Amino acid sequence: MSAKITLGHGSGGRLTQRLIEDVFMPHLKSAALDEADDAARVSLGSGQLVATTDAFTVRPLFFPGGDIGKLAVCGTVNDLVVCGAVPKCLTAAFIIEEGFETDTLALIAENFARECRNARVEVVAADTKVVERGKGDGVFITVAGIGSLQAGADLGTGRIAEGDAVIVSGDIGDHGAAILLARGELNIQADIASDCASLHDLVLPLLAQFPGAVRFMRDATRGGAATVLNEIASKSGHRVLLEEERIPVKPQVEGLCEMLGLSPWYLANEGTIVLIVDKQAAPAVLRRLRSHQLGRNAAVIGEILEAAQAPAGVYLQTPSRGRRILDALVSDQLPRIC
Amino acid sequence: MSAKITLGHGSGGRLTQRLIEDVFMPHLKSAALDEADDAARVSLGSGQLVATTDAFTVRPLFFPGGDIGKLAVCGTVNDLVVCGAVPKCLTAAFIIEEGFETDTLALIAENFARECRNARVEVVAADTKVVERGKGDGVFITVAGIGSLQAGADLGTGRIAEGDAVIVSGDIGDHGAAILLARGELNIQADIASDCASLHDLVLPLLAQFPGAVRFMRDATRGGAATVLNEIASKSGHRVLLEEERIPVKPQVEGLCEMLGLSPWYLANEGTIVLIVDKQAAPAVLRRLRSHQLGRNAAVIGEILEAAQAPAGVYLQTPSRGRRILDALVSDQLPRIC
Numbered sequence: 152m153s154a155k156i157t158l159g160h161g162s163g164g165r166l167t168q169r170l171i172e173d174v175f176m177p178h179l180k181s182a183a184l185d186e187a188d189d190a191a192r193v194s195l196g197s198g199q200l201v202a203t204t205d206a207f208t209v210r211p212l213f214f215p216g217g218d219i220g221k222l223a224v225c226g227t228v229n230d231l232v233v234c235g236a237v238p239k240c241l242t243a244a245f246i247i248e249e250g251f252e253t254d255t256l257a258l259i260a261e262n263f264a265r266e267c268r269n270a271r272v273e274v275v276a277a278d279t280k281v282v283e284r285g286k287g288d289g290v291f292i293t294v295a296g297i298g299s300l301q302a303g304a305d306l307g308t309g310r311i312a313e314g315d316a317v318i319v320s321g322d323i324g325d326h327g328a329a330i331l332l333a334r335g336e337l338n339i340q341a342d343i344a345s346d347c348a349s350l351h352d353l354v355l356p357l358l359a360q361f362p363g364a365v366r367f368m369r370d371a372t373r374g375g376a377a378t379v380l381n382e383i384a385s386k387s388g389h390r391v392l393l394e395e396e397r398i399p400v401k402p403q404v405e406g407l408c409e410m411l412g413l414s415p416w417y418l419a420n421e422g423t424i425v426l427i428v429d430k431q432a433a434p435a436v437l438r439r440l441r442s443h444q445l446g447r448n449a450a451v452i453g454e455i456l457e458a459a460q461a462p463a464g465v466y467l468q469t470p471s472r473g474r475r476i477l478d479a480l481v482s483d484q485l486p487r488i489c
Numbered sequence: 490m491s492a493k494i495t496l497g498h499g500s501g502g503r504l505t506q507r508l509i510e511d512v513f514m515p516h517l518k519s520a521a522l523d524e525a526d527d528a529a530r531v532s533l534g535s536g537q538l539v540a541t542t543d544a545f546t547v548r549p550l551f552f553p554g555g556d557i558g559k560l561a562v563c564g565t566v567n568d569l570v571v572c573g574a575v576p577k578c579l580t581a582a583f584i585i586e587e588g589f590e591t592d593t594l595a596l597i598a599e600n601f602a603r604e605c606r607n608a609r610v611e612v613v614a615a616d617t618k619v620v621e622r623g624k625g626d627g628v629f630i631t632v633a634g635i636g637s638l639q640a641g642a643d644l645g646t647g648r649i650a651e652g653d654a655v656i657v658s659g660d661i662g663d664h665g666a667a668i669l670l671a672r673g674e675l676n677i678q679a680d681i682a683s684d685c686a687s688l689h690d691l692v693l694p695l696l697a698q699f700p701g702a703v704r705f706m707r708d709a710t711r712g713g714a715a716t717v718l719n720e721i722a723s724k725s726g727h728r729v730l731l732e733e734e735r736i737p738v739k740p741q742v743e744g745l746c747e748m749l750g751l752s753p754w755y756l757a758n759e760g761t762i763v764l765i766v767d768k769q770a771a772p773a774v775l776r777r778l779r780s781h782q783l784g785r786n787a788a789v790i791g792e793i794l795e796a797a798q799a800p801a802g803v804y805l806q807t808p809s810r811g812r813r814i815l816d817a818l819v820s821d822q823l824p825r826i827c
Contacts (some may be wrong), residue, residue, distance in 0.1 A: 156589045161619025170617060174595045178602035179612045191613040193578055195637055200533060204580035204633060206618045240531055242542035242633045246584070251494045257512045264516035274517045275529040279508060280544045281499025282825060288624035295542060295580045295633030299533055487620060
């Protein structure tokens with residue numbers, strides 16, 4: 152651990168993991184946080200609730216496919232649904248920089264509210280703070296979300312077994328690529344929009360329709376699909392074998408990555424999730440995903456193998472039949488993508 | 490509404506109110522937010538929950554009596570307990586500026602965690618984000634809190650009636666004064682510490698011991714006691730008549746205010762609340778408050794009158810028998826006190 156915080160500590164990769172483990176966990180350790188999921192189960196009264204929080208600091212505030220207001224809702228909703236929870240209510244806190252345009256703030260609030268209606272969540276508490284010019288960056292939004300655990304949702308890396316199918320719900324890398332272009336620092340034009348979307352309607356019906364078949368889900372945000380898959384490998388103690396040819400990536404995202412020496416595996420997504428699904432049920436789950444507009448490009452991209460022959464981790468089978476390790480993100484390709 | 494956000498919009502006074510009403514409420518209107526309390530009731534499953542959120546941007550991060558970590562927990566806990574809720578769990582999101590010292594962050598996390606243990610709340614979800622140098626200010630912490638409504642808690646401005654006693658749980662203005670001095674811009678030395686404290690043990694037993702006697706409570710944070718009392722007057726449609734002589738203020742806080750032309754009525758508190766209590770029960774409630782270390786300076790400072798002879802509002806009876814209107818804070822005396 153370095154003595155100062157670097158942008159890499161915010162990447163969602165290994166440096167973020169170390170920051171959390173070294174600085175926060177020694178103090179904030181609790182049963183719920185130990186699970187280190189995107190959301191945690193909470194027992195209050197008779198109901199089983201799920202709670203989550205995220206700070207949104209995306210730059211720029213507006214980008215093709217969304218803005219910080221819509222993103223803040225989608226990100227929170229998706230953290231809940233991948234845990235099998237029906238999103239119920241949100242809290243929202245806005246940290247606003249002095250001098251920020253009131254009309255822009257109103258537009259962000261409007262987009263935030265529209266996405267809340269779309270995801271059928273209610274805003275139950277809100278706060279605003281203003282910081283001096285140069286002590287913030289336009290607006291930061293922190294959202295906490297509360298959902299109620301859907302009956303039959305039984306998800307966890309502990310349920311992952313050999314032979315399970317690895318599915319992504321759509322093209323990977325769109326959000327990260329869209330943000331990169333929206334910053335306007337590259338002088339590249341490409342038709343790429345963020346995948347930013349609330350996935351309640353895509354994901355929750357799966358759990359009811361295929362009880363027990365979905366082992367684990369995670370939205371592939373900071374650190375991208377590679378980082379989520381590495382977490383899955385590490386927590387389940389299995390190998391994840393992926394077939395590079397099967398991964399759905401838009402040609403313009405792939406082109407941008409090639410030009411810049413990036414990999415879509417590490418680019419953030421805000422409406423695309425990784426699912427680990429029982430092998431037998433996988434074809435039906437895939438059809439169900441593809442029947443929804445937000446899952447139309449879903450694909451089986453690999454399978455879970457035991458870690459007997461080789462250590463737990465993520466392995467990428469390339470078209471030339473080579474096999475390489477796909478590591479977790481260490482530092483960031485791109486700071487402040489969410 | 491001006492076209493740009495000013496520091497005054499973050500004061501907790503009338504400008505903040507207008508920002509919320511003009512920019513946020515048209516979009517985010519919900520039954521819970523309409524109540525515009527510090528925390529809102531949420532029905533999930535069979536339990537009645539209370540949820541709240543606050544962003545903490547206090548400057549400096551450390552001050553006599555506390556730091557941003559302790560403050561973030563106390564502020565959230567107090568928002569819950571004044572609504573009659575037993576604090577159960579928190580979520581916490583840290584927005585950290587690049588270059589911030591890791592050791593300082595660890596100290597803040599430690600103080601945050603210590604206060605969680607003191608208030609018996611569990612951290613169930615957390616997030617960290619890093620922003621570039623000059624796009625943040627050390628660290629901002631946003632906390633959401635969830636509590637369960639205590640049996641017998643029946644609080645609301647609608648329950649306030651003529652003759653009710655107005656009580657403060659302690660000296661007013663300590664937090665605001667401590668922050669002002671801690672900034673070191675005044676070249677004044679005075680022994681003033683923030684009142685920053687979690688009030689669960691002071692407040693919640695009152696509700697069980699004096700069922701129905703406590704009509705309404707509110708922690709007097711941004712905007713100070715005057716702003717809370719004005720909200721009470723405006724929402725209940727009553728007059729609040731205060732006796733200036735009875736208000737507990739530390740001599741050093743009063744001295745500082747006189748020197749700087751400030752009023753302790755508008756200085757923030759982080760461990761002092763205003764209670765509206767049934768007249769008959771008031772002496773016993775006051776004794777109970779004073780028996781607790783955090784309520785030892787509690788005082789009855791006035792009473793609720795009907796708004797028949799004069800309009801609803803807060804009136805201050807001065808020692809010379811004059812009576813003046815004590816208005817809500819319009820803009821800020823002091824930005825970023827919490």
